[in-house]
Amino acid sequence: MTGSEERLVKFLSAAGVASRRAAGDLVKAGRIAVNGRTIREPGFRILPADTVTLDGRPVEPAGRFHYIMLNKPRGYVCTNADPHAPRKAVDLIRLDPPVRLFSAGRLDKESEGMILFSNDGDYVARLTHPRYEIRKTYLVRVTREFTEPELTRIRTGITDGGEHLRVISIAPAGNCLYRIVxxxxxxxxxxxxTAAVGAPTLELRRIRIGGLALGDLPQGAFRELTPEEVALTLEAHS
Structure with a gap:
C-alpha cells in the first residue's frame, strides 16, 4: 500500500455518490468499475490516476464540500431515491452550479424544521450513525398534556415493533407542547x-442538531453553514 492509495468506498463517499455504507452496497452490487473492471470488494484501494465509474458514468473526485441547513416545511419528503415523489426537500436547495446533496438523517413528510444536507459523505455518516450520539432537539405538540406516569414511561422507553424507543429528555414547553431530545x-x-401513551403527535419540528440551532431561518429557506457551525453540528452532548 502506498500513501496515495484510497479505499474505494471512501472515494465514493467523498465524491458525494453516497454514504460509505451505501457506497459499499453499490460496490457489492457490481455497479462500480475501476479502469473498466467491475469491483465488488468495498475495501478495494484505488490510485489518483484510476478512473471510477458508477453504472458506466465517470465519478469525479470531490471538489468543494457544501454543508446546507434547510428549514423543511410540511409535505416534503427527505429522499433522493424516489423520482416520483412530488415534493422533495432537496429540491428546495438550489446551488449554482448544481451539486448532488444527501440528507443527514430524515424528517418524515408531516414533520418540519431543521435538516442538514451535504455532499461530504463522511460528515453525513457522522451525523447519522448512532455511535456518535449527535443529539437532535424537537418541539412536539400532542393532543393533550402527558401525565407524570406517562412522562416516566417515555423516558424509560417502550418496545414497539421489536425496537426499544426512548428519549434522552422530555420537558414541558407550553400548552401540550414538549421539548424532546x-x-x-x-x-x-x-x-x-407519543401514540403508545395515548397522546398522538399533532406537530413536530426539529429545532437543533448537536450544538447548532435552527434560529430564525424562514420555512422553506436554506443557507450554507460556516466552518464553525459545521463543528457545532457534530457536538455529541449539547
Whole structure:
C-alpha cells in the first residue's frame, strides 16, 4: 500500500455518490468499475490516476464540500431515491452550479424544521450513525398534556415493533407542547412514543442538531453553514 492509495468506498463517499455504507452496497452490487473492471470488494484501494465509474458514468473526485441547513416545511419528503415523489426537500436547495446533496438523517413528510444536507459523505455518516450520539432537539405538540406516569414511561422507553424507543429528555414547553431530545432517530420514533401513551403527535419540528440551532431561518429557506457551525453540528452532548 502506498500513501496515495484510497479505499474505494471512501472515494465514493467523498465524491458525494453516497454514504460509505451505501457506497459499499453499490460496490457489492457490481455497479462500480475501476479502469473498466467491475469491483465488488468495498475495501478495494484505488490510485489518483484510476478512473471510477458508477453504472458506466465517470465519478469525479470531490471538489468543494457544501454543508446546507434547510428549514423543511410540511409535505416534503427527505429522499433522493424516489423520482416520483412530488415534493422533495432537496429540491428546495438550489446551488449554482448544481451539486448532488444527501440528507443527514430524515424528517418524515408531516414533520418540519431543521435538516442538514451535504455532499461530504463522511460528515453525513457522522451525523447519522448512532455511535456518535449527535443529539437532535424537537418541539412536539400532542393532543393533550402527558401525565407524570406517562412522562416516566417515555423516558424509560417502550418496545414497539421489536425496537426499544426512548428519549434522552422530555420537558414541558407550553400548552401540550414538549421539548424532546434524541440521540438516535429510529423511524417515526417520537410519533410512535407519543401514540403508545395515548397522546398522538399533532406537530413536530426539529429545532437543533448537536450544538447548532435552527434560529430564525424562514420555512422553506436554506443557507450554507460556516466552518464553525459545521463543528457545532457534530457536538455529541449539547
Amino acid at each position: 434524541l440521540n438516535e432517530g429510529k423511524k417515526r420514533e417520537i410519533r410512535r412514543l
